[in-house]
Amino acid sequence: MHHYMKIKRVPELLERITDPGARILCGGTDLVVKMRSGAIDPTLLLDISDTEALRGIEGKEDRLIIGAATTVSEIIADRLVAEKLPLLQTVLRTLGSTQIRNRATLGGNLVNASPAADSAIPLLLYQADVNISGIHGDRRVPVEDFLVAPGKTTLTSGEFVRGVSIPAPNAAFGSFFHKVGRRKAMIIAIASLGALVSMKDDVINEIRLAAGSVAPRPIRMRELEQAITGKLVTKALIEHAKTMAINSVSPIDDVRASADYRREVIGELVARVMRDAVSG
Ligand SMILES: Cc1cc2nc3c(=O)[nH]c(=O)nc-3n(C[C@H](O)[C@H](O)[C@H](O)COP(=O)(O)OP(=O)(O)OC[C@H]3O[C@@H](n4cnc5c(N)ncnc54)[C@H](O)[C@@H]3O)c2cc1C
Incomplete structure (x- = not known):
């Protein structure tokens, strides 16, 4: 049996994130597969798919900030991304099927940390940073250092991914x-x-x-x-x-x-x- 909580605001997430057996759920396209196979058995699911502060795409000076809970489909449809980071869209169009892309999120793809994680390729090329928040505050890590091994990132207990910050390249690539x-x-x-x-x-x-x-x-x-x-x-x-x-x-x-x-x-x-x- 697991409990389920819809998280609306980040403080609610911070309150529960270190509960024993707690696990973040976003699009669920990786997590649900693992739960069904019995690979993991969380007792508390913290659903961040509607957490306002983790959603959306925003231009800030010469950077694009993409919230962790933004879906792959939303990124593919975004005009700012099309203009500044075309390769991100090219790559994400090849992720899964339409149904998967409508649920799958950028944060989930990164934290799942598959050696085949498609979003990692453009994020490595554009030299993105991962914005991490947690019970002890915020930090920022280059995506190259964030991914460690299959299923392993530099996230520690009490931390989650807030989003990614991507510099728009000034060279014409x-x-x-x-x-x-x-x-x-x-x-x-x-x-x-x-x-x-x-x-x-x-x-x-x-x-x-x-x-x-x-x-x-x-x-x-x-x-x-x-x-x-x-x-x-x-x-x-x-x-x-x-x-x-x-x-x-x-x-x-x-x-x-x-x-x-x-x-x-x-x-x-x-x-x-x-x-x-x-x-x-
Ligand atoms: C049929 C199928 C086809 C697929 N095809 C591809 C493909 O072509 N390319 C590819 O790269 N992937 C593919 N995937 C994998 C998957 O869809 C992606 O990795 C997806 O982006 C995961 O996002 P999600 O929101 O569904 O993650 P979830 O399943 O919700 O979460 C994944 C993991 O990340 C954690 N998590 C999620 N968000 C956060 C956060 N903000 N902070 C901290 N932890 C978090 C969860 O606890 C969980 O451990 C496929 C999956 C399926 C089922």
Whole structure:
């Protein structure tokens, strides 16, 4: 038996968040699956899906602040996001089905901390911060440090995610996203790669790369980025980048794909992004 509480305001959440057996519920698309399978058995569900302070999208100076309980569908439909962070929409359009996107939230996707969490890719590329609140106050952590391992974040007891704060990039980036999965409609990625690239003729002026499902958490590929920045994109450079990508990841074997196959895929995706960047 579990109790259920609809949270309207943050102080109500802070009052109950450390209750034994308490668990935050938002869209429920991950949590309910885990409860049904018996993986977790919370005694108190704190439903934050209607908590005013955790919802909505707001522009503040050169940043966008997105509340944790904002749904994926709401983010996809937002005009400010379309203008400032187009890759966030491109990626979120591939998350689950329409029904899932209508319930799934940005905060839930991050805290669930799957190595395949799609929202992490654009958030890593745009260098977002996670706004954390809790019984001891507020803090802010780069998304790159927030995600630790499968199901594990830097959240401590008594803390929750209030939202994310994303700087709108000032450079004109081309953006790319590729996700390889087994089923077309509802792809949980076998491997995914996102990129923000600015080119000067055929030379890479700036590049950011982020990969999903090829490590215990979604990752920025910083060594690879550095190795190809300022370089003319040639066949040889693409081959070099591919090898570096294959060697820099640490995927696992699971029911969906082998580790070797995931390495091969990420190498191919890096090559594809570089070719796409040159051809505009
Ligand atoms: C059929 C199906 C397809 C899917 N496809 C994809 C996909 O393609 N890509 C993908 O990335 N994911 C996919 N998912 C996973 C899931 O939909 C997403 O991870 C979703 O964003 C989770 O959000 P939610 O609001 O439903 O989280 P919930 O299930 O409500 O919560 C998830 C976890 O986060 C915690 N939590 C939620 N919000 C907060 C908060 N603000 N602060 C602290 N803790 C919090 C909860 O306690 C729970 O542990 C899929 C799921 C299903 C069932």
